[in-house]
Amino acid sequence: MIRAQVRGIGHYLPERVVPNDWFTSFLDTSNEWIVSRSGIERRHFAAEGQTTSDLAIRAARAALDDAGLVADDIDSIILATSTPDLTFPATATIVQAGLGMTRGFAFDVQAVCAGFVFALANANAMIQSGQAKRILVIGAETFSRIMNWEDRGTCVLFGDGAGALILEAAEGDGTVEDRGILATDLNSDGRYRDILQVSGGVSSSQTTGHLMMAGKEVFRHAVDKLAQTTLAVMEKAGVTAEDIDRVVPHQANIRIITGTARKLGLPMDKIVVTVQDHGNTSAASIPLAMSVAKAEGQLRPGQLVVTEAIGGGLAWGAVLLRW
Structure with a gap:
């Protein structure tokens, strides 16, 4: 059977690094308060005039270099983002x-922090159906543009960045030993849309708006739903938690990451954690964490890897792959 295998990966972070202490000049907060509640120590913010597409292009070039490919070797680009350059066309x-x-075709996917998981699942389906042979899957965000700088509960959590991964069609035996994506699991429930959203929009108010989050409610849903989708994707592939070599979770909050790992019975030495350096980069966080983990030797060929995320919608899901 056809499998969608990882051919290359790369990432890009804006040059500006923003430590927690930066917020203390205008907010009633501290480095200790932010770290204790999120695990975040610093994040990157895009420069003035630097757009989501700028970040995505830099990450995509890094992935192409890693794969030894050029742009016209790619059949499609799927970009996951909630902070597009324009209302349209697609970033x-x-x-x-x-x-x-x-050549080829390009389009955006919008599932907020779960966007990259949704994009991966779509890319996998296109490759398995023969629609494309090589797909560049990107997560890129400039969340610093939608922050309410008076809300200390949200503005300290997010950062900007981009990550890109190239999937390529390859022959597999149809077993769990195949390299590539082995199973996907996607979910959403619009009843909870109000607990994590950006106010405003083209149709509703003709404004961009700011991010708003009911943190306790989001946390309550996050751990349960992330554990459920991870168990579901493992069941689809016929593997157990003991078989997993690495988990690359959405890097939202260290307490969500550790809580989910605990619920799944997975040790933290199997969990890739980059939230301390990047903050929550929404759809960019998973490919960004994957790229960093590969560079550090945490992701190696043949490893069984699961990645999971939850975001506004609520939307959540997981992908299981052999690296």
């Missing part, structure tokens, strides 16, 4: 032009 098409890619 993916701006990235397509920026890379000099003159």
Whole structure:
């Protein structure tokens, strides 16, 4: 059978590093308060005039270099983002032009922090159906543009960045030993849309708005739903928690990461954690963490890897793959 295998990966972080102490000049907060509640120590903010597509293009080029490919080797770009450059066209098409890619097709996916998982699942389905042979899957965000700087409960949590992964069609035996994506699990429940959202929008108010989050409610849903989707994707592939070599979770909050690992019975030495350095970069957080983990030797060929995320919608899901 056809499997969607990882061919290359890369990431990009804006040059500006923002430590927790930066917020103390205008908010009633402290480094200790932020670290104790989130695990975040610093994050990156995009420069003035630097757009989501700028970040995505840099990450995509790094992934192409890692794969030994050029832009026209790619059939499709799927870009997960909640902070597009424009209302339309899709930011993916701006990235397509920026890379000099003159063939194929490009489109955006919007599932907030779960966006990259949704994009991976879509890319996998396209490759298995024969729609494309190589797909550049990107998560890129400039969440610093939608922060309410008076809300200490949210503005200290988020950062900007981009990560990109190239999936390539390859022959597999149809067993769990195959390299590539082995199973996916996607979910959403719009009844909870109000607990994590950005106010405003083209149709409703013609404004951009700011991020609003009911933190305790989101936390309550996050651990249970992340554990459920991880168990579901493992069951689909016919593996157990003991078989997993690495978990690359959405990097939202260290308490969510540790709580989910505990619920699954997974030791923290199997969990990739980058939230301390990047904050919550929404759809960018998983490919960004994967790229960093690969560079550090935490992700190696043949390892069984699960990645999971939850975001506004609520939308959540997981992907199981062999690296």
